[in-house]
Amino acid sequence: MMEIVKINDRISYIKATEKPLSADVGIVCGDEFVWIFDVGADELVPMELKRIEKPKNAVISHFHPDHTANLDKMDFSEIFLGANTFKYAKKGKTVEKDIFIDDGIKIHIFLLPSSHAKGSIGLEAGEYAFLGDAAYATMKQGKVCYNASVLKEEITVLKSLSAKYFLLSHDEKFIYPKDEVIKNLEEIYSKRDPKESYIFIG
Numbered sequence: 001m002m003e004i005v006k007i008n009d010r011i012s013y014i015k016a017t018e019k020p021l022s023a024d025v026g027i028v029c030g031d032e033f034v035w036i037f038d039v040g041a042d043e044l045v046p047m048e049l050k051r052i053e054k055p056k057n058a059v060i061s062h063f064h065p066d067h068t069a070n071l072d073k074m075d076f077s078e079i080f081l082g083a084n085t086f087k088y089a090k091k092g093k094t095v096e097k098d099i100f101i102d103d104g105i106k107i108h109i110f111l112l113p114s115s116h117a118k119g120s121i122g123l124e125a126g127e128y129a130f131l132g133d134a135a136y137a138t139m140k141q142g143k144v145c146y147n148a149s150v151l152k153e154e155i156t157v158l159k160s161l162s163a164k165y166f167l168l169s170h171d172e173k174f175i176y177p178k179d180e181v182i183k184n185l186e187e188i189y190s191k192r193d194p195k196e197s198y199i200f201i202g
């Protein structure tokens with residue numbers, strides 16, 4: 001059984017699992033479509049989502065298999081993904097600029113510069129923004145780090161969002177105030193060495 005958490009009348013999510021490694025799956029109920037943010041890798045996810053009868057659109061945060069592996073196991077009216085994710089998924093619609101759709105709830109698909117994965121996108125739904133893993137770091141030479149210029153761009157995009165809460169995949173707490181996430185990223189950015197491209201943390 002997958003654990004489903006209700007955030008409000010329109011938004012819920014299937015919790016991430018570690019075995020198998022499978023990301024949180026966002027479920028946003030619009031008037032016309034149900035918007036699925038990331039499809040996870042756990043084979044129970046498609047079974048759960050198939051119980052929803054409305055047509056579904058998928059928004060895929062980035063190319064990592066724990067977010068994408070179930071893509072071929074379900075039917076979607078439309079799949080939105082970044083250019084880099086498209087290279088792996090080989091299907092869907094590449095998001096090249098922000099997309100705004102009023103589906104009873106305000107849907108905003110946006111490009112999200114990320115050190116974690118090139119070509120990440122996010123989904124804003126009303127007061128909540130699904131970020132996938134985009135706020136996380138990457139590894140360079142076996143060390144955890146952020147790309148300084150990408151992090152700066154990412155902070156700018158995150159600040160421009162109107163959502164009050166950011167939803168962070170794989171995190172047990174999952175729902176964070178926007179300001180807290182931005183403050184943490186700004187703190188990391190403040191530790192950069194202007195001569196270095198990367199900010200090594202931890």
Ligand SMILES: [Zn+2]
Pocket residue numbers: 062064116117133
């Ligand atoms: Zn990832």
